Structure formats: structure tokens, C-alpha cells
Amino acid sequence: MPRMQKRPIVESIRRKCFTCGSIKEVQHKHFTMPRNTTQTTYTTNMDKKVLRKDVKGVEIKYYCSTDCAGPEFINSYDEDQFIRP
Numbered sequence: 903m904p905r906m907q908k909r910p911i912v913e914s915i916r917r918k919c920f921t922c923g924s925i926k927e928v929q930h931k932h933f934t935m936p937r938n939t940t941q942t943t944y945t946t947n948m949d950k951k952v953l954r955k956d957v958k959g960v961e962i963k964y965y966c967s968t969d970c971a972g973p974e975f976i977n978s979y980d981e982d983q984f985i986r987p
Contacts, residue, residue: 917964926966930975934961 917928936959954960965971 919966919970920963921965921970921972924966928964929967930965930971932963932965932971932974934963936960 914927916925918925920932933954935954935957955962965975968975
């Protein structure tokens with residue numbers, strides 16, 4: 903039996919919601935990354951990894967709920983899409 907993979911504990915943060923403007927705990931984040939004109943080099947060392955929030959030109963939108971986030975965060979799949987032939 904395989905060992906259970908432990909997920910990292912992420913601290914909850916409070917930010918201003920992009921849609922409603924109230925300060926609440928963040929449930930969803932939307933990252934708009936700038937267009938990359940150069941080839942990306944992949945790093946295998948996690949100590950040198952650049953976080954998304956540290957990339958120049960990135961736009962981060964914080965949402966307090968799925969109602970504020972809109973339809974892009976709602977799962978719209980049905981059971982027929984998961985059936986294998």
C-alpha cells in the first residue's frame with residue numbers, strides 16, 4: 903500500500919476581493935501572466951524556483967468566493983465526458 907502524500911500547509915490570507923471590494927479570506931486567485939518572448943528554462947532545484955507573484959508584469963486577482971470569481975471557477979463537466987471508450 904503506497905504512503906499518503908502530504909500536502910503543504912498553506913496559510914490563509916486576507917485580501918480585498920476584486921469583484922465586491924470587501925476584505926475577506928481569499929478562496930480563489932487568478933493569475934494573468936505576461937507573454938514570454940524567450941524560451942523558459944526549467945529548474946529542478948526548488949530553492950531557485952521563481953514564484954508566480956515574483957514574476958515582473960504579473961496581475962493577481964483575489965476572490966472571496968466562487969460567486970465573486972464568476973463562471974470560470976465553476977466545474978461545468980458532466981458524467982459523459984469522463985466515460986472512456
